[in-house]
Amino acid sequence: xxxxxxxxxxxxxxxxxxxxxxPAIAISDVALAEGHVGQTAFVFTVSLSEASSxxxxxxYATANGTARTWDGDYVAKSATLKxxxxxxxxxxxVLVNGDRRWEMDEHFFVNLSGAKNATIADAQGVGTILSxxxxxGASIHLPATDPDPNPPGDGF
Numbered sequence: 342x343x344x345x346x347x348x349x350x351x352x353x354x355x356x357x358x359x360x361x362x363x364p365a366i367a368i369s370d371v372a373l374a375e376g377h378v379g380q381t382a383f384v385f386t387v388s389l390s391e392a393s394s395x396x397x398x399x400x401y402a403t404a405n406g407t408a409r410t411w412d413g414d415y416v417a418k419s420a421t422l423k424x425x426x427x428x429x430x431x432x433x434x435v436l437v438n439g440d441r442r443w444e445m446d447e448h449f450f451v452n453l454s455g456a457k458n459a460t461i462a463d464a465q466g467v468g469t470i471l472s473x474x475x476x477x478g479a480s481i482h483l484p485a486t487d488p489d490p491n492p493p494g495d496g497f
Contacts, residue, residue, distance in 0.1 A: 365390040365462035366399050368433075368453055372469035376439035380416075385433045385451050385466045387422055393458060397424040400455040401433055408447035408470050413438050415449055415468070437470055446472050 369386040389397060402419035403410075410417045416436040424431060433451055451466040 363459045364393050364397065364429075366397070366453060366456055366459050367461075367463035368401075368451060368466035370467045370469070372471055373437070374471045374473040375414075375437050376473065377441050378439045380436040380438055383415075383435045383437055383468045385435070385468070387431045387433060387453070389424060389429045389459060390462070392427050392429050393424070394426050395458040396426060397428075397459045398422065398455075398457045399453050399459065399461065401451055401453050403435055404450040404452055406448040406450055406467075407445075408437075408449040408468070413440070414447060414470065421455075433466075435468060437468070444472055446470060 367388050367390070369388075371383045371385055373381055373383060375381055387399070387401075398421050400419070400421050403415070403417045408414035415438060418433070418435055422431045422433065435449070435451065447470045449468045449470070451468065453461050453464045453466075
């Protein structure tokens with residue numbers, strides 16, 4: 342083979358993209374009990390995969406899931422996080438309102454968008470509000486102590 346006959350093979354990228362020289366941004370999930378009164382701070386950690394020599398920023402906003410702002414479950418929040426060169430972590434604090442209402446576990450989201458000098462690897466943090474309330478007046482069925490409605494020999 343001479344030096345003029347060599348041709349590199351090209352591979353189709355389909356819809357893939359080449360690796361970025363920018364760090365990747367990810368956000369954590371948080372699961373905490375809501376509490377009965379006051380507010381509980383749900384602290385989400387936003388991380389860069391590596392330190393950058395440039396300033397990095399990303400917008401964030403909360404979004405309703407089964408937990409809703411209009412129902413008083415949590416306080417909506419949106420802003421822009423700014424990482425100075427060399428920084429790799431920031432936090433977002435979302436306040437969850439305590440109550441004594443019986444309800445199932447609920448969740449809300451913190452969505453990331455509009456990153457500058459970085460790519461977004463994980464665009465959504467999930468906040469899970471663990472219910473610590475118990476229903477009052479609920480009847481409890483204890484099979485070991487309740488009489489059998491169909492005892493042996495009753496024809497059923």
